[in-house]
Structures are given as C-alpha cells and as structure tokens.
Amino acid sequence: MKPTVNRATQKSVKATVKATAVAAMIGFFAAGAAHAQSSVSLYGQVDEWVGATKFPGGERAWNVSGGGMSTSYWGMKGSEDLGGGYKAIFTLESFFRAQNGQYGRFQGDTFFARNSYVGIQGPIGTFTAGRLTTQLFVSTILFNPFVDSYVFSPMVYHVFLGQGTFPTYTTDQGVTGDSGWNNAVQYTTPDFNGLSGSAMYAFGNNAGDGRSKKYSAQFLYFHGPFAATGVYQYVNFNATPGDLPTSNAFVTPGFKSQSVGQLGASFDMKYVKFFAQYMYTKNDIDNGSFHVNTGQGGVTVPVGPGTVMASYAYSRSNGGLDQTHKSWAVGYDYPLSKRTDVYAAYLNDKYTSLSTGDTFGVGIRAKF
Numbered sequence: 001m002k003p004t005v006n007r008a009t010q011k012s013v014k015a016t017v018k019a020t021a022v023a024a025m026i027g028f029f030a031a032g033a034a035h036a037q038s039s040v041s042l043y044g045q046v047d048e049w050v051g052a053t054k055f056p057g058g059e060r061a062w063n064v065s066g067g068g069m070s071t072s073y074w075g076m077k078g079s080e081d082l083g084g085g086y087k088a089i090f091t092l093e094s095f096f097r098a099q100n101g102q103y104g105r106f107q108g109d110t111f112f113a114r115n116s117y118v119g120i121q122g123p124i125g126t127f128t129a130g131r132l133t134t135q136l137f138v139s140t141i142l143f144n145p146f147v148d149s150y151v152f153s154p155m156v157y158h159v160f161l162g163q164g165t166f167p168t169y170t171t172d173q174g175v176t177g178d179s180g181w182n183n184a185v186q187y188t189t190p191d192f193n194g195l196s197g198s199a200m201y202a203f204g205n206n207a208g209d210g211r212s213k214k215y216s217a218q219f220l221y222f223h224g225p226f227a228a229t230g231v232y233q234y235v236n237f238n239a240t241p242g243d244l245p246t247s248n249a250f251v252t253p254g255f256k257s258q259s260v261g262q263l264g265a266s267f268d269m270k271y272v273k274f275f276a277q278y279m280y281t282k283n284d285i286d287n288g289s290f291h292v293n294t295g296q297g298g299v300t301v302p303v304g305p306g307t308v309m310a311s312y313a314y315s316r317s318n319g320g321l322d323q324t325h326k327s328w329a330v331g332y333d334y335p336l337s338k339r340t341d342v343y344a345a346y347l348n349d350k351y352t353s354l355s356t357g358d359t360f361g362v363g364i365r366a367k368f
Helices: 007-035 135-142 154-160
Strands: 038-054 060-066 073-083 086-097 115-122 125-133 180-188 195-202 214-223 226-236 255-268 273-285 288-303 306-317 324-335 340-351 357-367
Touching: 073 115, 135 154, 135 214, 135 226, 135 255, 154 273, 154 288, 154 306, 154 324, 154 340
Parallel strands: none
Antiparallel strands: 038 060, 038 073, 038 357, 073 086, 086 115, 115 125, 125 180, 180 195, 195 214, 214 226, 226 255, 255 273, 273 288, 288 306, 306 324, 324 340, 340 357
16 A cells, blocks of 8 residues: 655655755765866957068069968867866867958968867976977067068068968078977976976877977076077978978978077067077988078067067078078057057068069957
C-alpha cells in the first residue's frame, strides 16, 4: 500500500529540492571561479586611408586602401588562472582589409596571420607555441617613429618590404619571410627592472628535413626615458619554408641562409623623442655571400594635441644586385579621442637605377 502525501507536503518538498539544486549550482560555479578565474576579450583596429602610391620604377596609382598607419586586424585573447601564480593563455588575431571586406593582408594570406598561439605564463616566464610574431618585427616597430606602418615607415620598407615581397620592383635587400613564423615556440623571461629576454625557434615540420628551420633571440630594456633592444635572427632556406610565397620567393638564385642582427634605441625628452636603429644582414648563396648595412634615424615631436613624425632610412648592399636604398617620410597624427585618430603622411623611396617612388595620403584609425 502506497503512503499518502498531502499537496502541502509535496509543495514543501519540491521547494526544498529546488532551493538545494540552485544552491548546489551556485556553489559549484563559485568554487570553479575561486580555483580557475578566466577571462576572454575581443579587440582590434580599423585603419583606412586615401591617397596615391608609386613604387620605385613604377606608375602612380590612386586608391582607398587599408593599413596606412597600422594594419587592420581583430583578435581574441584569454587567460585562465591555474593557481600558484600560473595562467593558461591564448591569442587568435586575424588581419583584414576593410576597403573590400576580405580577410588577410593580401590575397591568400593565412586567416590568423597576426598571432595564433597558446601558452603558459608564470613566475619563471612565459612559454607559447603556434604562429608567433617575430622578435625582429617587434624590434623594428618599437624603435622607429612610424611604428608598424607598411605604407609610410621607412624602416619597415627596408626590413620587410624588400626581398621576395613586392614583384613590382627588383631588390635583394630586406629580410626573407614574414613578420610571423609558423610552427614556432618561444620563451620570454620575466621583467627584471625593465630588462627582459626571449628566444624563439620555428620547425620545418617535414620528416627528415631540417633545412627550413628558423631561430632568433632578443633583449628589451626600458628604463625611464631610455629604451633599447638587440635581436638576432637566422633563417635557413635551402628548401623554401612553408610560410614563404613560392611565386616570388627570391630574386637572387641559390640562396642558402640569411642572418640578421639589429640594434635599436630611443630616448624621450618629452618635447622630442629620438629613435635610432642599425641592422646588418648577411645572405649566404651557392657561390659566396653578400651583406647589407641598414641604418635609420627619426624623431617624434608633440605639436598641439598631435604628433609630428619624421624618419630617414638608408641601406647599402656590397653584392647581389649592388643596390643603394634611401627612404624618408614625414607625417602628422592627430587624436580625436583615446581610441580614434586621423593622420597625414608622405614617403619618398629611391633605389639605385630605378625612378623615385613616393606615397602620400590621409587616413583614419579606430581602435576597439
């Protein structure tokens, strides 16, 4: 015979069970939050400019284009507290072209080309693995007035817009490869009173073939108005690495490897900030080798609410195509708010035996 329970008792039991379940859920999530606090953020920037571009030896083109001062991108990053001062971290960042709505810096670019990694951060430093921004790129953009502008920065032109990048003109100057490395691992030290270091290695990812290896090391130092960096980068390309374009990889045949050393410094006097860089590039080819010396100097000067920027870069190779490369640029950046600025800039670019190129325009950049 089944026991009988009145309706009042049933309601009381249901209410008690529901309250217990809710309390258990709250307790579960609270305990999880206490042991593993996590966060995820969305961020990025959109940069568009209007103007004209004439590459050395080429014709002028008028355009609406992206990335005048900084390449447009969006990203996600997050962390989870693992306890004991350690955190799991990840970052996914993708470039895009707002002028046509396409992803990537160019047709065929990797989707998460800016950064794509996961890692562990703790008291002894940070370990990351995936597609990582190169230390040479970090050194290049931190110590020139135009930072990471692929349109107006003379130093970016001399470092990253040379060898194997633009088929518009012929040059064997600049570094091989991208501003990011695939299949890479990196260790970064903690900050020691403004001094930190890092080391990176990128694998070829081909069984029995170690010819596509890359590695680099860097130090960074920030102390009051003074900052400095030093970086060394080596790329072995007896076989073309997977992240180099095969259609226009090298203009000089028989490349074997490339070594790059770069030093940079800046000093901020408040009313003017000085920038200086020197880079030595050694290219090994089948019948010998040749090197390129590169120097850059620049300033930023506060004028009104904005900043005037000026930079000059010079490169000279002692072999290969035996070229001289000279570039200078001036610009003005005006902040409309903390997240939005407008700018105007002019770049003059000259290679030996080629007509002078130049780029000028105005643009707007919004960060989120």
